[in-house]
Amino acid sequence: MLCFINGEIKNINEGSIGLKDLALQRGYGVFDYARTFNRKLFHFEDHLERFRRSAKELRLDLNYTNAQITENAETLLKGSDLKNPALRLILTGGYIYSPSGNFNPNFIMIAEELPTYPxxxxxxxxxxxxxxxxxxxxxxxxxxxxxxxxxxxxxxxxxxxxxxxxxxxxxxxxxxxxxxxxxxxxxxxxxxxxxxxxxxxxxxxxxxxxxxxxxxxxxxxxxxxxxxxxxxxxxxxxxxxxxxxxxxxxxxxxxxxxxxxxxxxxxxxxxxxx
Amino acid sequence: MLCFINGEIKNINEGSIGLKDLALQRGYGVFDYARTFNRKLFHFEDHLERFRRSAKELRLDLNYTNAQITENAETLLKGSDLKNPALRLILTGGYIYSPSGNFNPNFIMIAEELPTYPxxxxxxxxxxxxxxxxxxxxxxxxxxxxxxxxxxxxxxxxxxxxxxxxxxxxxxxxxxxxxxxxxxxxxxxxxxxxxxxxxxxxxxxxxxxxxxxxxxxxxxxxxxxxxxxxxxxxxxxxxxxxxxxxxxxxxxxxxxxxxxxxxxxxxxxxxxxx
CATH class of the missing domain: 3.20.10.10 (D-amino Acid Aminotransferase, subunit A, domain 2)
Structure with missing residues (x-):
């Protein structure tokens, strides 16, 4: 299983965030979750649109274009040994924040096995x-x-x-x-x-x-x-x-x-x- | 600045949590924040009592005694080059959770500089x-x-x-x-x-x-x-x-x-x- 973290693709077990991140310390972050059918990402543009809208509401900048995100998402899904691939996107508050200042978010994507139901x-x-x-x-x-x-x-x-x-x-x-x-x-x-x-x-x-x-x-x-x-x-x-x-x-x-x-x-x- | 993470004391910049942690993915975790006066932890027992109470409400096990926590807390504070040391405690949902099962929390303590006000x-x-x-x-x-x-x-x-x-x-x-x-x-x-x-x-x-x-x-x-x-x-x-x-x-x-x-x-x- 692979992850994307701030521009780099890594094995999921090598990806990590530091202890100062605002998601860990204050639960401050947004996410989204997209699935595939037959290994093709389903309505990914809708998920990205909502992800950007959520980020904006919490004043978090997402400094990647949809094309960049989609390209990396597909690399993650292809490179991961998953039966039914899905994708978790997380944008955290990051390590630096002052009440009067800006965030420096961490952007993470994780390739995951889609959960199934009986x-x-x-x-x-x-x-x-x-x-x-x-x-x-x-x-x-x-x-x-x-x-x-x-x-x-x-x-x-x-x-x-x-x-x-x-x-x-x-x-x-x-x-x-x-x-x-x-x-x-x-x-x-x-x-x-x-x-x-x-x-x-x-x-x-x-x-x-x-x-x-x-x-x-x-x-x-x-x-x-x-x-x-x-x-x-x-x-x-x-x-x-x-x-x-x-x-x-x-x-x-x-x-x-x-x-x-x-x-x-x-x-x-x-x-x-x- | 030092941190304590699951039994180990590290430099804060070497401490991290993995991307599967439930605090990062689902905002699931509890925390507390204790201060010192003249470098002595103030009412630390009260903070620990509340920290345990919070953890219990979210069904997170804290597998350290108050004596173990206090000893490590003091090591952190002494070893950190801080003018006015304070201590952040975080217990996260951890990497493994199933709705019918148990958590495997990550326990973190971070030595920090106490914020000051005008x-x-x-x-x-x-x-x-x-x-x-x-x-x-x-x-x-x-x-x-x-x-x-x-x-x-x-x-x-x-x-x-x-x-x-x-x-x-x-x-x-x-x-x-x-x-x-x-x-x-x-x-x-x-x-x-x-x-x-x-x-x-x-x-x-x-x-x-x-x-x-x-x-x-x-x-x-x-x-x-x-x-x-x-x-x-x-x-x-x-x-x-x-x-x-x-x-x-x-x-x-x-x-x-x-x-x-x-x-x-x-x-x-x-x-x-x-």
């Missing part, structure tokens, strides 16, 4: 647990996933696949996934106080051709009317949700519209990765 | 700006200071020394300081949804001998009745606050009771560091 998650759907919480600066993909990891014992205890955040009665997202429901043939997904995923964007574009689509506040109580539900993310694509807080969504099986979306997405990916 | 901050007092915000897991001293650093441009724009967080109409803390007011000879400090500082604890113990002391919810509107205000932290000790949101506290000068507390604290420190 096939039954897709055929039977997964369970979620609602949890009242609003992430800090959710529109910035920062490295702060403190609460996500902290909640792992709760996931195990309640035997759920993931947590579904809501706040002031509106559903937002899972810590690493976007959330969608079908209610009466309308596809609804929360719009504000969350991170807009790349897969979310692709799904919205595809769905628009077949159903009415609404990006808006989704009240917690609306889950009672939901016929189908699913989550999306770079690593999970479209994963059906059949139970939330012990209550079945629809009849508790993977719905026809979700199945159709999964097929549309798979076709799109096939087309892309040919 | 004398006029103490003789004239500083300005604060109120800001609606509730930190994530505030009782855990995690490395997450994303919002603190993000707000630096606001501090500069408004020409204030620091931000004072409030939430649901109660004042909590500054990002790195506790907050106190005197109202009619009663010393009041917020109790919940904040990090309990070591200096806060010392100040409460000292103040108890001279005034009525209340740890409770402090409403934002009560600032209008405040005769005096100050902040406390390890690096700042007791720093008077004379203006909040462009409104003077009392007559806008450093109050007599705050002056008395500063003198009591200085005497306590002299006694300690003799």
């Amino acid at each position: 096939e039954e998650n897709y055929t039977h759907g997964v369970k979620l647990l609602t949890y009242e919480y609003q992430r800090e600066l959710p529109h910035v993909k920062s490295i702060n996933y403190l609460n996500d990891i902290r909640l792992d014992p709760l996931r195990r205890e309640k035997n759920v696949f993931d947590i579904l955040y809501y706040f002031q009665n509106g559903i937002t997202e899972c810590p690493r996934n976007n959330f969608f429901v079908f209610i009466n043939d309308v596809l609804i997904t929360p719009k504000d106080f969350l991170l807009h995923g790349v897969t979310r964007k692709v799904v919205l574009e595809m769905a628009n051709k077949y159903w009415k689509v609404e990006e808006r506040k989704l009240e917690l109580a609306e889950l009672n009317s939901a016929d189908e539900a699913f989550i999306t993310s770079t690593t999970k694509s479209i994963m059906p949700v059949t139970v939330i807080d012990d209550k079945k969504i629809g009849n508790g099986t993977v719905g026809m519209k979700t199945q159709k979306l999964i097929k549309l997405f798979n076709d799109y990916v096939l087309q892309f990765s040919r | 004398e006029e901050n103490y003789t004239h007092g500083v300005k604060l700006l109120t800001y609606e915000y509730q930190r994530e897991l505030p009782h855990v001293k995690s490395i997450n200071y994303l919002n603190d650093i993000r707000l630096d441009p606001l501090r500069r724009e408004k020409n204030v020394f620091d931000i004072l967080y409030y939430f649901q109409n109660g004042i909590t803390e500054c990002p790195r300081n506790n907050f106190f007011v005197f109202i009619n000879d009663v010393l009041i400090t917020p109790k919940d949804f904040l990090l309990h500082g070591v200096t806060r604890k010392v100040v409460l113990e000292m103040a108890n001998k001279y005034w009525k002391v209340e740890e409770r919810k402090l409403e934002l509107a009560e600032l209008n009745s405040a005769d005096e205000a100050f902040i406390t932290s390890t690096t700042k000790s007791i720093m008077p606050v004379t203006v909040i949101d462009d409104k003077k506290i009392g007559n806008g000068t450093v109050g007599m009771k705050t002056q008395k507390l500063i003198k009591l604290f200085n005497d306590y420190v002299l006694q300690f560091s003799r």
Whole structure:
């Protein structure tokens, strides 16, 4: 496995950051995570655009062009012995910072094996647990996933696949996934106080051709009317949700519209990765 | 400058962590910061107790005894060429983690020069700006200071020394300081949804001998009745606050009771560091 760090490509075990870095000392940094299909980077421009937007919000300069980043990303992926390559990008606060001054960020890319999920998650759907919480600066993909990891014992205890955040009665997202429901043939997904995923964007574009689509506040109580539900993310694509807080969504099986979306997405990916 | 990393003492520039560490990738880690007076570590046991408590909340094991940590801390401080030595402790999520498994934390201590503040901050007092915000897991001293650093441009724009967080109409803390007011000879400090500082604890113990002391919810509107205000932290000790949101506290000068507390604290420190 290879990494890119400030212009150099190294073995992952030789890459390191110093103890003065602001990511280590203050959790200050942004990241993004791109995947491949058939070894081709998927929607990498969208990930780079979001990465730059996150960096800008935290005043971190990314001194590489998209072309430079993409070239090095491809070198990393080709040079790494990975079955299903994915790429983690991190931009840290760096070693030097004064409240009145500038950052000197460290830019890191890491080639990684894409995580996989059991096939039954897709055929039977997964369970979620609602949890009242609003992430800090959710529109910035920062490295702060403190609460996500902290909640792992709760996931195990309640035997759920993931947590579904809501706040002031509106559903937002899972810590690493976007959330969608079908209610009466309308596809609804929360719009504000969350991170807009790349897969979310692709799904919205595809769905628009077949159903009415609404990006808006989704009240917690609306889950009672939901016929189908699913989550999306770079690593999970479209994963059906059949139970939330012990209550079945629809009849508790993977719905026809979700199945159709999964097929549309798979076709799109096939087309892309040919 | 020296650092301690997983049992070894090194020059700070030779210390590093690998790119797989969960602090770098997910902002997952806890820290603490202890200072010296006259080169003697101040209330180090209190810092260690809080550090262990924070680590426990994030399920991170600290596999060193207080005696081992203290011995290495003193070696670091003695071996570093620092005028005013201070010590940063960091416990990271480490390189290996599975949602169902354990962490393998990296334990780091760094000898640092204590930051100093202009004398006029103490003789004239500083300005604060109120800001609606509730930190994530505030009782855990995690490395997450994303919002603190993000707000630096606001501090500069408004020409204030620091931000004072409030939430649901109660004042909590500054990002790195506790907050106190005197109202009619009663010393009041917020109790919940904040990090309990070591200096806060010392100040409460000292103040108890001279005034009525209340740890409770402090409403934002009560600032209008405040005769005096100050902040406390390890690096700042007791720093008077004379203006909040462009409104003077009392007559806008450093109050007599705050002056008395500063003198009591200085005497306590002299006694300690003799």
